[in-house]
Amino acid sequence: EIVLTQSPGTLSLSPGERATLSCRASQSVSSSYLAWYQQKPGQAPRLLIYGASSRATGIPDRFSGSGSGTDFTLTISRLEPEDFAVYYCQQYGSSPRAFGGGTKVEIK
């Protein structure tokens, strides 16, 4: 079973700054089957990135994903007010389909 560890737990940044979120897997994620989701308070999660680096439909290009094997990164190039939320990574290459514990991006 793959365990995903996200860091940091909380990221305090100002609008316009760059955010870098990390997701580390306990073993290699096959075929880069790694996704990122955004969740705002009171809302369901929304798919941002799949296949480690492909943006989902309608996702702005300030969101980018990278990585392979066991180390993955979500980067938000310039934070907009609507980007302050919790972000989860998920591997979907094997069962169970584990999520990471999440990184909260909060306004500094």
Add this chain to the structure above:
Amino acid sequence: EVQLVESGGGLVQPGRSLRLSCAASGFTFDDYAMHWVRQAPGKGLEWVSGISWNSGSIGYADSVKGRFTISRDNAKNSLYLQMNSLRAEDTALYYCAKDSGYDMAAVFDYWGQGTLVTVSS
């Protein structure tokens, strides 16, 4: 427009049962795998169970294996989760999520708004 609407949540005593439903619309339901994901109050996301397009492949988290049963009715565009022997730790918001593929090997591209299950005496 894809819509997933969960129902069936509520307050239930430990050891009792509950059946959740998810009504799907806006896409060809029997072309896609489906999943249940839960979120305990103030906590992260936990995948609970998934089912392939034709019910040929089913998976469960260890935390619910033997107690929960996932099923689907493609004629009714509906997904179900039968939850038996409920425990306090099953208290969560339960989301229905659409897989972007047919065999549970892809991402969750659409989510419902969730139905709340509270297990308490």
